[in-house]
Amino acid sequence: MKIDVLLGLQWGDEGKGKVVDVLTPHYDVVARFQGGPNAGHTLEFEGQKYVLRSIPSGIFQGDKVNIIGNGVVLDPALFKAEAEALEASGHPLKERLHISKKAHLILPTHRLLDAAYEAAKGDAKVGTTGKGIGPTYTDKISRNGLRVGDILHDFNKKYAQAKARHEQILKSLNFEYDLTDMEKTWFEGIEYLKQFHLVDSEHEVNRLLAEGKSILCEGAQGTMLDIDFGSYPFVTSSNTICAGACTGLGVAPNKIGDVYGIFKAYCTRVGAGPFPTELFDETGKKIRDLGHEYGAVTGRERRCGWIDLVALKYAVMVDGVTQLIMMKSDVLDGFDTIKACVAYRMDGEEIESFPFDIAEGVEPVYVELPGWKTDMTRMTSEDEFPEEFNAYLTFLEEQLGVPIKIVSVGPDREQTIIRYTEE
Numbered sequence: 256m257k258i259d260v261l262l263g264l265q266w267g268d269e270g271k272g273k274v275v276d277v278l279t280p281h282y283d284v285v286a287r288f289q290g291g292p293n294a295g296h297t298l299e300f301e302g303q304k305y306v307l308r309s310i311p312s313g314i315f316q317g318d319k320v321n322i323i324g325n326g327v328v329l330d331p332a333l334f335k336a337e338a339e340a341l342e343a344s345g346h347p348l349k350e351r352l353h354i355s356k357k358a359h360l361i362l363p364t365h366r367l368l369d370a371a372y373e374a375a376k377g378d379a380k381v382g383t384t385g386k387g388i389g390p391t392y393t394d395k396i397s398r399n400g401l402r403v404g405d406i407l408h409d410f411n412k413k414y415a416q417a418k419a420r421h422e423q424i425l426k427s428l429n430f431e432y433d434l435t436d437m438e439k440t441w442f443e444g445i446e447y448l449k450q451f452h453l454v455d456s457e458h459e460v461n462r463l464l465a466e467g468k469s470i471l472c473e474g475a476q477g478t479m480l481d482i483d484f485g486s487y488p489f490v491t492s493s494n495t496i497c498a499g500a501c502t503g504l505g506v507a508p509n510k511i512g513d514v515y516g517i518f519k520a521y522c523t524r525v526g527a528g529p530f531p532t533e534l535f536d537e538t539g540k541k542i543r544d545l546g547h548e549y550g551a552v553t554g555r556e557r558r559c560g561w562i563d564l565v566a567l568k569y570a571v572m573v574d575g576v577t578q579l580i581m582m583k584s585d586v587l588d589g590f591d592t593i594k595a596c597v598a599y600r601m602d603g604e605e606i607e608s609f610p611f612d613i614a615e616g617v618e619p620v621y622v623e624l625p626g627w628k629t630d631m632t633r634m635t636s637e638d639e640f641p642e643e644f645n646a647y648l649t650f651l652e653e654q655l656g657v658p659i660k661i662v663s664v665g666p667d668r669e670q671t672i673i674r675y676t677e678e
């Protein structure tokens with residue numbers, strides 16, 4: 256059996272949580288492979304709304320096993336709050352949430368370092384989520400990290416060493432802080448974590464595949480936030496691309512099956528960094544209002560713009576996308592015309608290939624398509640799609656070279672249209 260991967264193709268918040276929830280009934284297991292509580296994945300069904308940060312979005316469909324893989328970074332304090340809230344709302348998960356012993360722990364001092372580094376950068380700050388993601392992955396790569404499995408043996412000593420090292424850095428940055436409350440809730444989180452199945456998830460995942468079980472990997476963030484291929488340095492600190500599923504779960508590249516690439520019918524970005532198609536006018540504001548484009552966790556305003564096919568093509572290439580999923584098409588229901596960026600104009604030249612740097616001097620070249628001016632939110636089949644909407648889909652498929660298999664017309668689980676397959 257192969258493992259399928261669902262990934263964001265833009266700057267995150269494409270709607271990954273919603274679609275993972277919709278697809279989960281077709282799978283035995285759902286697994287997260289990178290990122291941490293910087294993610295905010297929203298799911299809506301039966302009039303309820305949930306935002307998941309560290310827990311995979313397969314947790315609401317029956318009794319499916321969900322795995323937090325080794326590539327994830329976990330904050331025990333935030334994890335405890337998230338898991339307890341789910342349990343309190345009638346979704347028990349202790350028996351079916353398995354956590355890799357190799358996942359790295361976000362320490363309270365990692366969060367402080369995140370804030371201290373951002374402050375030190377001044378105007379050049381990344382606009383991180385402040386969850387300690389960068390410093391935790393830094394410690395992992397520099398071979399100083401603490402892992403979930405460490406909590407089972409001689410943990411206090413390892414913790415004290417890491418904390419002392421971090422405090423030295425904080426001191427050198429003249430960063431003032433009080434750790435008392437943070438440490439208390441963090442250690443409560445460590446005790447709570449011990450109640451879960453702490454596993455060697457690479458063995459588990461490969462055994463499940465050998466037994467013929469199907470697994471869906473849930474990406475966090477998006478390809479344009481990838482540490483290698485995103486708009487560096489305004490990126491997150493993990494590999495958000497498809498290859499991240501291999502290293503973040505311990506599956507070989509030849510075990511990857513379908514790659515679902517998910518994108519919005521337009522584009523958003525939260526935090527700092529270049530965004531060629533960003534709109535600063537009324538249209539941008541209209542997209543933000545209609546799409547409720549505010550951070551799922553932080554409430555931060557998301558920057559909005561037209562779809563960027565130069566960046567999307569690049570994402571399709573590095574991820575090896577086999578099926579596309581278009582989200583939030585309903586947000587564009589009322590527009591007379593819709594624009595799509597098909598090239599960048601740089602130094603007087605038009606380029607269609609994503610360049611080394613998009614920080615400055617990039618001017619989007621647009622094509623304009625007619626809007627569909629139809630409320631699509633109650634549609635249940637592609638037979639109901641207006642002609643102009645079908646034309647938009649065909650245009651995108653031709654540009655990207657991959658079929659769009661799912662169209663989302665609203666935030667609810669039910670507002671999802673699976674298109675006919677032609678194989």
Ligand code: GDP
Pocket residue numbers: 263267268269270271272273294295296297298299546551582583584585586663664665666667
């Ligand atoms: P994720 O991080 O990729 O899981 O996405 P987020 O949850 O951060 O952001 C997506 C937002 O769009 C959430 O508020 C969803 O409830 C909402 N959403 C998802 N799909 C649709 C859709 O098709 N239409 C509309 N209007 N909202 C959607």
Ligand code: IMO
Pocket residue numbers: 263266267268269290293294295296381382383384385386387388389474475476477480489490491492525526527
């Ligand atoms: P989901 O999974 C959107 C952005 C931050 C910042 C940059 C680095 O919900 O799509 P970090 O805290 O990771 O060091 O921040 O990445 N960012 C996201 N933007 N969606 C996310 O996750 C994000 N996770 C991080 O805003 O610009």
Ligand code: MG
Pocket residue numbers: 267268269294295296297551
């Ligand atoms: Mg999100």
